[in-house]
Structure formats: structure tokens, C-alpha cells
Amino acid sequence: MSTANSTTTAINGGEWLIKESLPEQTFIPEEFNEEQQMVMDMCHQFIASEIEPIIDRIDQLEPGLMPSLLQKAGEQGLLSTSFPESLGGLGKDFITSTIVNEGLGGGFSFSVAIAAHTGIGSLPILYFGTPEQKQKYIPKLASGEWKGSYGLTEPNSGSDALSAKTTATLSADGKYYLLNGQKCWITNGGFADVYTVFAKIDGDKFTAFIVERGFEGFTQGPEEHKMGIKGSSTVQLYFQDCKVPVENVLGEIGRGHIIAFNILNIGRLKLDAAALGASKKAANISVQYANTREQFKVPIATFGAIQHKLAEMCIRIWVAESALYRTAKWIDLKEAELMENGAGFDKSLLGAAEEFAIECAMLKVFGSELLDFVVDEGVQIHGGNGFSDEYIISKAYRDSRINRIYEGTNEINRLLTVDMMLKRAMKGKLDLMSPAMAVAKELMSIPDFGNQPEGLFAKELQYVANFKKAILLVAGAAVQKLMMQLEKEQELLMNIADMAIEVFHVESALLRLIKLAQQKGEEAVAVQAAMVRTYLYDAADRINKAGKDALNSFADGDELRMMHIGLKRFTKVDPYNTKAARRTIAKVMIEANRYPF
Numbered sequence: 001m002s003t004a005n006s007t008t009t010a011i012n013g014g015e016w017l018i019k020e021s022l023p024e025q026t027f028i029p030e031e032f033n034e035e036q037q038m039v040m041d042m043c044h045q046f047i048a049s050e051i052e053p054i055i056d057r058i059d060q061l062e063p064g065l066m067p068s069l070l071q072k073a074g075e076q077g078l079l080s081t082s083f084p085e086s087l088g089g090l091g092k093d094f095i096t097s098t099i100v101n102e103g104l105g106g107g108f109s110f111s112v113a114i115a116a117h118t119g120i121g122s123l124p125i126l127y128f129g130t131p132e133q134k135q136k137y138i139p140k141l142a143s144g145e146w147k148g149s150y151g152l153t154e155p156n157s158g159s160d161a162l163s164a165k166t167t168a169t170l171s172a173d174g175k176y177y178l179l180n181g182q183k184c185w186i187t188n189g190g191f192a193d194v195y196t197v198f199a200k201i202d203g204d205k206f207t208a209f210i211v212e213r214g215f216e217g218f219t220q221g222p223e224e225h226k227m228g229i230k231g232s233s234t235v236q237l238y239f240q241d242c243k244v245p246v247e248n249v250l251g252e253i254g255r256g257h258i259i260a261f262n263i264l265n266i267g268r269l270k271l272d273a274a275a276l277g278a279s280k281k282a283a284n285i286s287v288q289y290a291n292t293r294e295q296f297k298v299p300i301a302t303f304g305a306i307q308h309k310l311a312e313m314c315i316r317i318w319v320a321e322s323a324l325y326r327t328a329k330w331i332d333l334k335e336a337e338l339m340e341n342g343a344g345f346d347k348s349l350l351g352a353a354e355e356f357a358i359e360c361a362m363l364k365v366f367g368s369e370l371l372d373f374v375v376d377e378g379v380q381i382h383g384g385n386g387f388s389d390e391y392i393i394s395k396a397y398r399d400s401r402i403n404r405i406y407e408g409t410n411e412i413n414r415l416l417t418v419d420m421m422l423k424r425a426m427k428g429k430l431d432l433m434s435p436a437m438a439v440a441k442e443l444m445s446i447p448d449f450g451n452q453p454e455g456l457f458a459k460e461l462q463y464v465a466n467f468k469k470a471i472l473l474v475a476g477a478a479v480q481k482l483m484m485q486l487e488k489e490q491e492l493l494m495n496i497a498d499m500a501i502e503v504f505h506v507e508s509a510l511l512r513l514i515k516l517a518q519q520k521g522e523e524a525v526a527v528q529a530a531m532v533r534t535y536l537y538d539a540a541d542r543i544n545k546a547g548k549d550a551l552n553s554f555a556d557g558d559e560l561r562m563m564h565i566g567l568k569r570f571t572k573v574d575p576y577n578t579k580a581a582r583r584t585i586a587k588v589m590i591e592a593n594r595y596p597f
Contacts, residue, residue, distance in 0.1 A: 012355060014430045017468055028515055032095075051107045061190075066109075066110070081118075083138060083142050088138065097270075102324075106278050111278065112229050117147055119263070121148025121196070122138065122142075125196065128250055150196045162206055168209065178243060190220060190223055192213065194213075196210060204254075206254065206257050207252075210248040211239075217239060217243055218237070228400070262350045264407060269328065271364050272363035276367055286393065287595075289391075307586035309380065313378075315585065322505070323366065358421055362501045371400045375396045379394065411490075414493065415494065418493045418500070436475065443562065456522070466569075473570065477554075491549075491553065495553075506535055531581075533581060534581045543571050
């Protein structure tokens with residue numbers, strides 16, 4: 001494998017699979033600067049002082065409460081971190097805006113409301129609006145005076161957003177578009193002032209419009225009764241000859257999909273950040289309960305079964321955090337590169353997010369499933385109390401479930417992960433063929449059992465390199481065998497995506513570990529090493545299982561047996577005492593009485 005250039009953007013989207021990444025080109029959370037750490041602390045303080053004391057009132061959808069909280073957040077600059085200063089924002093970098101999403105992620109329904117406002121509620125106008133549209137709307141959205149929302153989903157179009165039925169017809173005088181249709185599951189819909197709404201002009205030109213509350217012909221339905229995030233406003237929107245001025249067309253007519261899909265790339269990474277913050281919150285709740293709850297006259301935190309759960313929470317959180325900020329820095333660097341090349345503010349972040357759309361999709365899957373794991377184990381640690389509304393872990397459990405559905409279901413994101421990689425390969429942007437052919441050739445050769453890798457965590461680096469070969473083996477064989485039929489084999493594509501998600505995350509964690517060891521010495525990062533080695537050991541089995549399921553679905557006979565042998569070779573790791581490692585990790589967490597990193 002070639003080595004990425006560490007002096008520029010380090011890597012292009014998807015290239016981590018075929019290029020060796022170096023620790024020195026990997027951004028890690030330990031490198032937050034003083035201002036970024038202060039932003040994280042400010043977010044935590046906001047949740048602790050403004051949200052947690054009134055969580056029940058929020059869940060009861062007390063009229064005016066959520067808008068007032070968003071206004072308070074705006075007064076502290078939490079709504080406009082990365083908006084340009086010329087439009088009322090703070091003009092901070094992408095890492096800082098990601099930190100805000102993580103820092104506010106533990107705020108339950110409030111986290112949903114603020115993420116929707118700052119993301120899909122504001123960014124379409126910020127990145128696709130005319131100068132006049134930006135000047136009219138963004139300063140008020142940045143301050144919290146106006147609240148933002150987004151109308152894409154319809155009763156009969158969810159993942160297939162382009163099949164939307166809402167129509168837009170130019171009025172006889174040419175001054176308005178008349179919108180007719182319905183939108184559903186609209187976050188912040190009950191109180192927002194400004195909505196980005198998608199409709200089809202002339203039946204086929206999928207287009208975005210800026211719709212204001214109060215426009216003639218625009219009404220909303222009652223609040224939905226949901227399983228979780230009960231304090232988040234969710235309504236249906238109705239348009240009956242809704243008069244939208246022609247100057248409120250957002251972006252180009254017929255190019256609404258460009259807005260919808262580009263905003264989703266950023267939204268997926270930000271959802272991962274929020275899920276990470278919520279996971280840390282739930283882990284803290286769980287370890288604090290385990291330290292105080294006694295059974296058989298001792299805290300349950302002393303039991304091995306409980307320590308296993310706490311340690312696994314800690315491991316997966318650390319791994320998720322590693323991949324999140326590694327990717328966020330790539331986007332930050334790419335944005336700066338595009339700006340230097342004259343792309344302008346509007347196109348720079350969108351271009352950067354699009355470059356790393358594959359990684360954003362993987363992060364969304366991992367982060368949402370991480371949170372589901374943590375809250376589920378949190379309920380289990382609480383036992384019967386976890387099933388009671390008296391304990392906040394039950395709320396965390398219910399609120400978590402939506403994350404695997406919105407911003408594109410996890411199934412869609414898995415399919416997109418592989419689809420985008422293959423399309424880039426077909427366009428010549430990502431050379432997957434040469435490495436895949438090299439792996440196939442290696443498969444026919446005799447394994448080299450002689451030289452052992454040397455250097456800091458060299459054995460672990462070799463494992464990750466082999467995991468990548470496992471992906472190339474399976475994906476290469478699938479493409480060669482199925483060709484144009486591959487896109488119809490969703491189960492197979494999801495197997496390959498699962499392999500990719502595991503490898504990307506374990507590599508991110510390992511690079512972070514090595515960088516810390518280079519800075520502090522191996523002894524100082526012994527616990528982090530235990531986390532990475534435990535995750536890596538378990539990931540090897542998961543990668544192997546996904547690979548076998550994929551191969552079994554399209555190959556047979558000697559070909560299948562040969563590829564099984566290769567897959568086993570590429571996912572082989574030495575024995576590792578994960579029980580002892582988890583006890584070491586849990587001990588640190590229990591003594592800190594919180595997620596300790």
C-alpha cells in the first residue's frame with residue numbers, strides 16, 4: 001500500500017482503504033486547542049444548567065419552552081458556530097462546530113431540536129441561498145430570533161425522497177409558486193419560522209423553496225405522539241395553494257436533490273457527534289448507578305458481568321470518537337484547500353463533505369448503533385429500575401432509537417457506503433482494481449511466516465492492513481462475479497459495508513493510540529492500548545463473519561473454499577485476554593465514576 005502525503009489533505013474520500021494512513025496525519029481529540037475545550041465545557045454547562053433541571057417540562061411540549069431554549073443557546077453563540085461573521089456567526093472551523101454537536105448531544109430532545117435548527121434548518125439557505133436570501137434569513141437563524149426546519153419526507157416517500165408528490169405551479173402573474181402537498185415527520189415543525197421545503201415544478205423538476213410561517217395556504221398538523229424524543233416538536237405540514245414568492249426558490253430549479261443530498265452528508269457526521277455525546281452521558285449515568293447500587297452487600301460495579309458492560313461502553317465510545325474527529329479534520333482540511341483554490345465559502349464545506357460522504361455514512365451507522373448499545377446495556381445495568389420512568393436511563397433508551405432511522409436509515413447508509421466506493425472506482429477517482437488484483441495474486445502465493453513486523457504497535461498495524469485485504473478480496477470477487485447485478489444484492493452490499501465500517505473505525509482508534517504513545521510513551525497509554533486491542537480482537541471475528549456471509553452468497557466449490565482460506569488468513573489475530581483487558585478498563589471508569597477519557 002502507498003502512503004498518503006501528510007503535508008496536504010492527507011487523503012481523499014475512500015482512500016483509507018488502499019493507502020496507509022500515518023499517526024502524524026491523524027487528528028485526535030487530545031489535540032483540541034484551549035478554545036475548543038472551552039466550547040465543549042460551555043456546551044456541557046448549558047445542558048447541565050438549562051436543560052437537565054426542566055427535562056420533564058420539555059417532554060411535555062410546554063408551549064414556547066423549546067423555542068426559548070433555542071433563543072438562549074443563540075445568545076451564547078451555540079447556533080452559529082461555523083456561520084460567517086458577516087452573517088452574524090462566529091466563523092469557527094469545522095472541528096469546533098463538531099464539538100458543539102457532541103457537547104450538546106446529551107440533551108435528549110433539546111439535542112434534536114438544536115441539531116435540526118443548526119443543520120437542516122439553516123444550512124440549505126447558508127450554502128445555497130442568494131446573497132439576498134442569506135442576508136434576510138441567516139442572521140436571524142444565527143441569533144435564534146427565528147427557528148429553522150426542513151420539509152423533505154412525505155407519507156409515501158421516505159428513503160426515496162425524489163418520488164415526492166408535493167407540486168409547485170407558477171401563478172398566472174408569475175409572482176408566486178403555488179405549493180400543494182403534504183410533508184411529515186418535520187422536526188421543529190410546530191414552532192419554526194422558516195422551512196426549506198421540496199416540491200416538483202411541472203411534475204418533474206425537484207426544487208427547494210424557502211417557506212415562512214404565515215404564508216397563505218400553509219398550515220400544520222398536531223404534534224405527533226412518539227416513542228421517544230417526546231420534547232421534540234414533530235408535525236405534518238400541509239400546503240394548499242401555498243403562495244411562495246418566486247424569489248424564495250432556493251438554488252437552481254430542478255436541482256433540489258443537490259441541496260437535499262449535500263446537506264445530508266454534513267448531517268450524518270453531526271448526528272454521529274450528537275450520538276457520541278449522548279453515549280458518554282448514558283455511560284456516566286450507568287457507571288454512577290453501578291457504583292451506588294448494592295447487591296449482596298457490595299456495589300454491583302464490583303461484579304465481572306457489570307464490569308464487562310461498562311468496559312465495552314468505554315471501548316466503543318473511544319473508537320467512535322477516534323473515527324469522528326479523524327474524519328472531521330479531513331473535512332476541515334479539504335474545506336480550507338477548496339477555499340484557497342477559490343471555491344468560496346458556499347462550495348468549500350459542501351465540496352469537502354461530499355468528498356468524505358462515504359466516511360460520513362459510515363460514521364452515522366456506527367454512532368447511532370453505538371448509542372443504541374450503550375443505552376440498552378445501561379438499562380440492563382439498572383435492572384428493573386431501568387424500566388421505570390423514574391430513572392433517566394429509560395428516557396435515553398427511548399430517545400436513542402430514532403437515530404438509526406433519520407438522516408437516512410442505517411440500511412440506506414450501508415448501501416451508500418459501498419455504492420459510492422464502487423462509483424468512484426468506476427470514474428477513476430479511487431483505484432480499487434489494482435489493490436484487489438494484488439490481493440487475489442497474494443491469495444495464490446505461499447504465506448510469509450518468517451519476518452515479524454517491528455515497531456510501535458506494528459503487529460496491530462499489520463492486522464489492520466490485512467483487514468483491508470479482506471474487504472478487497474470480498475468486494476473484488478463480488479464485482480467480478482456479479483458485475484451489474486451487484487446493486488441488487490443488498491444483503492451482500494451490507495456485508496461489505498459492515499466490514500468497511502469495522503476496519504475504518506479500528507484503524508482510526510489504532511492511529512490515535514499510536515499518536516498518543518509517541519507523545520506520552522507506551523506505559524502512559526496502557527488502558528487505551530487495552531481498549532484498542534480488545535476492539536481489534538473482536539472486530540476480527542465480525543469482519544470474518546461478514547466476509548463469509550458475503551462470499552457464501554455468490555461463490556461455490558473450489559473458488560469458495562479458496563476465498564474462505566484467504567479470508568481466514570486476512571482476519572487471523574493472536575489470542576488476547578479480553579477479560580483481563582476489560583477489567584482494567586472498567587477499573588479506570590469505576591474509579592473516575594464517569595467515562596474517563
